[in-house]
Amino acid sequence: MALLEVRNLVKCHGDKTVLDGVSFELEEGEAKVIMGPSGCGKSTLLRCLNLLNEPTSGEIWFDGEDVTRPGVDVRALRSRIGFVFQNFALYRHMSVLDNVALALRRLKKLPTREAEERALEELHRMEMADKRDAYPAALSGGQSQRVAIARALAMDPKVLFFDEPTSALDPIMVREVVTLINRLYLDNVTILCVTHDLSLARHISDRVVFLDRGKVHAEDRIEHLLERNDEVIDEFFGGEG
């Protein structure tokens, strides 16, 4: 059974249908990218999956559990899903170490020392341990994204969600973050990534879910998508393939 299974997911904002019957699966250890034109519902989809946005209808099965049923333990669900935002979203009033250790102390209830040791392990993995006492304002975009990834990984999630992880970065930082996410991909971390970035999609994904106007327009390997004679896909990639 897939780690994540989305069945006929619908999300409406007022009378506007943002997601219109989206279905796809994500296997454990798989990396899948969600692409599509601006406003097609990519970020909304990601936020529905960990219930930051409440779906209007449809089912989301995560790790064998229907998380759209009433009374689901939202905190337990979210603690199993790491979420990395495009603007890093590091807590500005906390040091790098505290950013990573906070949820370990408060949600996983680890003693401070143990939480900090665990946080440092992830910072080492992201090559950010030497910045443990720095504050987010002192970090570059790439460094901030590394800390954000360390913060998500520290909770030992079943899957890592990325929402446009490279869109707030300059080209050099983009390469750095692409390499980093590629390393996670090769380490068999389960990844679901929303992006506009073709290079990122090529480096980290097994398959791409292509959304258009709230529906799954196509799902395939990136090279196969680029080979298709599809007007919507061609227009989106703008001949980059």
Add this chain to the structure above:
Amino acid sequence: MTFVDILLTLLRGAGYTFLITVCCAATALVAGLGIAIARELGGAWLSAVLSAWVYVFRGVPMLVLLFIVFFGLPGIGIDVPPLLAMMLSLGLISGAYLAEVFRGAFAEVNPNEVLAAQSMGFTRLETLRLVKVPQMARFAVPGMVNELTTILKFSPFAYTVGIPEITKQAMALTATTMRGIEIYAALGLIYFAIYRLLLGGVRLIDKRYSIPGFAQE
């Protein structure tokens, strides 16, 4: 009577001025923070009620409210001691202003950080306590200093309800010596010294909790 003698005589009331300022500031802080947090967590109905409260308390003249509390409430059987009357008038009016300062400071908190905390599993209350309030408090420092200064400057109204603070001492001394210019100049100096003392305290706290680069992004 030398200028120093005048200063020393007036200083007898300085303790009261300090006490009034600190008590009213504490009241304002509790009220302002309570209103701001309730607005963050509460629904539209509670927010509307609290907005009306803030609107009314910002519009009422301080002396009028003080007289209602101190001279009006005994008429319905509620005797309010002078210091408490100051806290319920000056303190609550400043609390309404601080609620607005805190509302603006809450709006400065990056919504993505709030979203990040919630996406990790923190509840709204935990997110408020761990992410929003610590940042809001830092953003609010300049507005809080302004309001603290206002409280100090309104503290002389306490003489109208019988608290022998420094303005009252200055009036009494002027009545017996007729040396108003020196006495009120000394009074101004003392107020300035108290202001500097309070400001120094706030700056120490601000420095203790300051974060490199915070609020400069």
